[in-house]
């Protein structure tokens with residue numbers, strides 16, 4: 616009985632007693648997944664400055680063992696995302712990788728898909744799947760000196776984050 620109520624199959628009401636909640640295994644799993652927030656599972660973002668070179672971005676990708684880097688401008692605000700393939704593309708026919716700035720190779724704002732610490736991790740995973748990208752920057756919105764909206768990068772959600780969470784949920 617305790618297990619059935621704990622898992623959500625049965626619910627209890629005064630004067631009614633126990634009754635079947637009508638929830639299926641799938642809907643219970645969905646409920647649990649949807650309670651997890653991006654802020655609970657986010658990892659540390661790897662950030663570079665847009666004026667650094669493509670060469671430096673390649674070195675950072677190897678050293679940090681990530682597939683993409685978040686690019687910020689001199690004020691520390693999100694400027695873009697540069698992926699492995701973006702870097703490979705910019706290397707084609709270009710010998711001077713230390714002369715090309717990262718912001719020439721990246722996908723730039725406002726075309727960056729983002730998430731926030733308060734967003735559900737399911738919603739973040741849906742974006743990764745729908746937009747066919749490897750990761751999302753976790754951002755906090757701030758106002759710049761011109762009262763325009765900018766984003767600070769506070770984390771990262773990647774396909775690896777989602778896979779690890781999926782495995783973890785299977786153990787519970």
Ligand code: ADP
Nearest residue numbers: 696698699700722726727728747748749750751
């Ligand atoms: P790869 O290019 O190595 O396969 P992705 O699938 O993440 O890695 O990237 C595909 C394209 O989408 C790249 O051009 C990259 O700049 C862009 N991209 C990656 N992440 C995002 C994001 N969060 N928002 C918008 N564009 C992105």
